[in-house]
Amino acid sequence: MATQDFRPEKKISIFYPPQRVLMGPGPSDTHSRILSAMARPTLGHLDPVFVDMMEELKSLMRYAFQTNNLLTFPVSGPGSVGMEMCFVNMIEPGDKVIVCRNGVFGGRMIENVERHGGVAVVVDDKWGEPVDPQKVEDTLKNNPDTKILAFVHAETSTGVQSDAKTLSDLAKRYNCLTIMDTVTSLGGTPIYIDGWGIDAVYSGSQKCLSCPPGLSPVSFSERVVNLVKNRKHKVQSWFMDINLLLGYWGSSRTYHHTAPTNSLVGLHEALLMLYEEGLEHSWARHQRNHKALKAGLQTMGIEYVVAEPYRLPQLNAVHIPVGVDDKEVRRRLLADFNLEIGAGLGDFAGKVWRFGLMGNSSRVENVIFCLNALETVLSNMGMKVERGAAEVAAYQTYAANTMTV
Amino acid sequence: MATQDFRPEKKISIFYPPQRVLMGPGPSDTHSRILSAMARPTLGHLDPVFVDMMEELKSLMRYAFQTNNLLTFPVSGPGSVGMEMCFVNMIEPGDKVIVCRNGVFGGRMIENVERHGGVAVVVDDKWGEPVDPQKVEDTLKNNPDTKILAFVHAETSTGVQSDAKTLSDLAKRYNCLTIMDTVTSLGGTPIYIDGWGIDAVYSGSQKCLSCPPGLSPVSFSERVVNLVKNRKHKVQSWFMDINLLLGYWGSSRTYHHTAPTNSLVGLHEALLMLYEEGLEHSWARHQRNHKALKAGLQTMGIEYVVAEPYRLPQLNAVHIPVGVDDKEVRRRLLADFNLEIGAGLGDFAGKVWRFGLMGNSSRVENVIFCLNALETVLSNMGMKVERGAAEVAAYQTYAANTMTV
Structure with a gap:
């Protein structure tokens, strides 16, 4: 039998993935x-x-x-x-x-x-x-x-x-x-x-x-x-x-x-x-970065789905601002910033974004980068956003919440 | 609650595996x-x-x-x-x-x-x-x-x-x-x-x-x-x-x-x-290395379990020579030569060795190395083995079987 018949139609090369920042519901960035x-x-x-x-x-x-x-x-x-x-x-x-x-x-x-x-x-x-x-x-x-x-x-x-x-x-x-x-x-x-x-x-x-x-x-x-x-x-x-x-x-x-x-x-x-990090320290780090992100998102007028004290610091589900094109925002974040955030799932599809701050992705650099990218995309798409305010709020919150484990 | 109570008893460090040659029933050596x-x-x-x-x-x-x-x-x-x-x-x-x-x-x-x-x-x-x-x-x-x-x-x-x-x-x-x-x-x-x-x-x-x-x-x-x-x-x-x-x-x-x-x-x-290699070429390579190994093993008087034409080139099951301590041979191959071969499974436990020549492990270098290591171990354990003969037979067979795909 001839094996040629089953060759792939397109030329296939070695797969080199782009380097994303993974802030969706998982996987997070592998260290x-x-x-x-x-x-x-x-x-x-x-x-x-x-x-x-x-x-x-x-x-x-x-x-x-x-x-x-x-x-x-x-x-x-x-x-x-x-x-x-x-x-x-x-x-x-x-x-x-x-x-x-x-x-x-x-x-x-x-x-x-x-x-x-x-x-x-x-x-x-x-x-x-x-x-x-x-x-x-x-x-x-x-x-x-x-x-x-x-x-x-x-x-x-x-x-x-x-x-x-x-x-x-x-x-x-x-x-x-x-x-x-x-x-x-x-x-x-x-x-x-x-x-x-x-x-x-x-x-x-x-x-x-x-x-x-x-x-x-x-x-x-x-x-x-x-x-x-x-x-x-x-x-x-x-x-x-x-x-x-x-x-x-x-x-x-x-x-x-x-x-x-x-x-x-x-x-x-x-x-x-x-x-090596210690469980308590990891938990505190997840909280600290969550608080920073939350301060930034709220500065942008974006509201959380879940009420306190039931919010997961590692999975920040927020309401998509009214009039904003969900898919286009996520497409631009990925294409222009290599940033992945999560879409809504099931009943929440099209209504909710999910920002993951999990494990190695839970870093203040990611918080600041994500807020800045989101500001840029939303503002380019016509939403009124005060540039830089979210990052300032996030970093102030981050600095105020030194960890005491 | 205190997380200390569940700490591992022994100190755990980064795991650096030894570099084995995997000639068992799988996994084979990852390229x-x-x-x-x-x-x-x-x-x-x-x-x-x-x-x-x-x-x-x-x-x-x-x-x-x-x-x-x-x-x-x-x-x-x-x-x-x-x-x-x-x-x-x-x-x-x-x-x-x-x-x-x-x-x-x-x-x-x-x-x-x-x-x-x-x-x-x-x-x-x-x-x-x-x-x-x-x-x-x-x-x-x-x-x-x-x-x-x-x-x-x-x-x-x-x-x-x-x-x-x-x-x-x-x-x-x-x-x-x-x-x-x-x-x-x-x-x-x-x-x-x-x-x-x-x-x-x-x-x-x-x-x-x-x-x-x-x-x-x-x-x-x-x-x-x-x-x-x-x-x-x-x-x-x-x-x-x-x-x-x-x-x-x-x-x-x-x-x-x-x-x-x-x-x-x-x-x-x-x-x-x-x-990239092509299926026919991969199949032929598996055959060629199998024939080389077989020539070597048979020179040592070791017999195959399976009759032709039903032998798998990638999995060479052979009878353990009479009087040889199965476990000790495999232990020495692993400890002294970093070489893994397969034990018998089920009904064949203690009676059969399985030499894998699979994928990236199917290389003539591995065939020669394995035969040499086996000779050394068996001869050190008192079995009469003519040193070098198996490798010569293996390489001659290898050279005679150039691939014509």
Whole structure:
């Protein structure tokens, strides 16, 4: 057979990406330390040197999650696989799961519950508002056979943070397990998995950890491990079955799949950087840069979607000013300034911008640059903007908020 | 709460891996071009520049698979996720699937069939032997309600290649769809997805493409796309549902998950390198280096597991010489020579070594180095080995087999 027939129609060359400033909902800018870590020579995934690195990775991850959970490891797939790993292992046919939905990712949780044979009871809150604990308690009361309470800690689609501790306390009072989405919060705002008593948690590599996307840190309590070991039905997925992964990430190192070696070395570097900085310092840095951006945006008359104290410092969702062409603004920011900001998702499409200040992207240089670029674009498009005022306000706020960790 | 409590017990430093020569069953040695490609700046996964790169990636992948299938893309997960994506989408409850098992990965296919609600009919062949088409035909005859025939093209656990065209022709004659595992074959031995009429195929990035592990190229025929669009039951997995992925990898670019941006740029580079070399040339190179290694190993009295013409050039499974301490040999090769070779898997544990000559690892330098290291270790461990003879035989064979593509 002739292989020529399947040649690409167009000439394809080496791909050199432009150097963007990533201030959308993720990925954030990967730090050069992490990029170079991933470019180190590939090791075999069962190499003893690599296995030692995996142990370090697990312990750095426990620090980031603030947990002693033995079963803490990075899933070899993006955050959506981490989410699915929680649901597919913990749900057996007919199990009732209360899902709190106040954005896109709560909706995805419902899909997961249903596809894995569970029954979803939905607690809806308005987009941009946190999960209402009172509604959750009422629903728990009305559904005493509930097995799991699932909620999103930091909703990437709206920039809102819910009160994880209160929700977890409620779940405990009604004898439920908890599944919590921390894709956007891990490393950016406080998370205390053991302190809050969360049973299953998943996150993503590409937000406040500033790795490239593709890995999902997860952690499971002993209660979940026992539950999964004693399931009546086999887990619906071979790849995601924790019973099999226990052997691979545990002490026996039984071959399961070939781990994404270079990406894991990148995650090791990212978590080491977070540890070197210290969690409290990283949280404070995210707050400080958020306050600076907020001061600047408000000077420009741009309003936040989320009310205090529920705003995520790492994901600033704002209303697009009236009369402004959403797509054209984002197109110009990208084309003229190499600056990526986030569009609105789902119900917020065309109405909201999302400014990410995550991980390595959470820097005052980015805040100032972004405000200046936005001023230029809006003013070129005919909006009345006082040039330079936002940057002054941002920098004054930044200077006034020295960190005291 | 105090974050100190969860600090790692041991001091953790930046991870600098040793520079190995990877001649196991994968990962193979990542080429420096691919390592540096992955270390380029991260782009947003919806950036128009990135989206163009995704299109190039799909067309390079079509060349590698020799197909015009529109639905050809890299799954954001390792080969096991690629496998599961085929089964979870194509099987509805009660569907009958004939699975050919002649090694570890056929066994994993059975797990997939059963977990996704199908009924597996197993055709067993001895480890190290190819799938027997006569047995498959008999089984098809006895099971006229079979929907899918699934088989492994290149069994990584045994080094055997089965006759994909004959199996695919049989499936067609009995009105079955086909699922084929090409994790180890893609890029190393001929694959003609359209020429053979295969319906669903998955592979891995870390074998003959020499990327780091973590991605799974897949391709689906129009028949599969129609099947999945017209399913009676929702696909059991949210992440793997092709109906949703069609939107993401198709023209609409609907947000599904955040693609592993940097890994995909690495895969783009790897596929571009394969295209630049040309498939026929890559296949011939794998053959040539295999013949050289074989000449050397046979000079040392080491025998192959698989009979001709079913040997995979990229995965040389050999019987461990009698009286030799398997683990100690592999330990010394790794510790003293930075050389990784593969252990036996499953039934072959302790009995077989697997020498990978995949992608960038398939080089005559590696053949000579490996033979020399093996001679040294075996001779130091008391086995009678004529020093230098294997290398001479290998190089003579290499020189005699100039490539005529």
